[in-house]
Amino acid sequence: MPTAAALPPRLRRAFAPAAIPLPPWRGARPLKRWRYVGLYGPDLMLCAASVRIAGLPQAFWAIWDGSDLRDATVFAPGAVAVRDGVLRAGPARLRWLPDGEPVETTSRHGSAWIWTRKQPIRAEGTVGDRRVEMRGLVDDSAGHHARETAWRWCAGVGVSAAGAPLAWNVCTGMHDGALASERTLWVGGAARELPAPSEIATGLDAVRWPDGAILRFGEQARRARRDDFGLLASDYAQPFGTFSGTLPGGVDVARGWGVMERHTARW
Secondary structure: OOOHHHOOOOOOHHHOOOOOOOOOEEOOEEOEEEEEEEEEOOOOEEEEEEEEEOOEEEEEEEEEOOOOEEEEEEOOOOOOEEEOOEEEEOOEEEEEEEOOOOEEEEEEEOOEEEEEEEEEEEEEEEEOOEEEEEEEEEEEEEEOOOOEEEEEEEEEEEEEOOOOEEEEEEEEOOOOOOOOOOOEEEEOOEEEEOOOOOEEOOOOOEEEOOOOOEEEEEEEEEEEEEEEOOOOEEEEEEEEEEEEEEEOOOEEEEEEEEEEEEEEEEO
16 A cells, blocks of 8 residues: 555545455545535535445435424434435535536545545535425545544635635544645635644634634534444534635635534444
């Protein structure tokens, strides 16, 4: 296995799960795979995900309509569909298309490797009897993550003060090296890596960078769940809300929507 330094920065397709078979176990570490789709806007936000840990299925969805938060977590295959440009979850029925450059990266995680691919998207369809058009991100991830894993995450879309469409993704705890990280800002669909280190506040109310850039977050609704099944456990909080402030490089966020997250897992 080549070292991380030998891998092409920001595009490490040689290690993508689509390119090579990944064993179901690496020592005591089971293979984890998930696809998370988040769609964000001023009066509606939603997310849906399909997860497999050692082949065991889990799925969830959540919808925030500005007044009510509806969500569900299920442990059955096919309960949520997030594949082939289609999202079907609860009352949501949408199709999506790419809306920016995809970014892939692979990182060491202890003695194993983990992979992720982030893709800005544009979706349209229905949520209940409501017709919607929304922007967001798809997070595809896989690998033999450490038995105990913790991370914080920030993802959103918005508009710059200059009127350009924005999307961003920041994570600490995974894929957060100084180079070839998953930290990305998309301006008009063009991707560029955000600098290190990024600091996601413990209160999930801001992201800060050494150049003084601060992306502030105003929480509107919070998804949270804690499960403990002995060998497997999960404790997370993921609030929906609004963003404002400045991203590195002097990009002012005039309006923004998305999520923050903290997650600790034993898997």
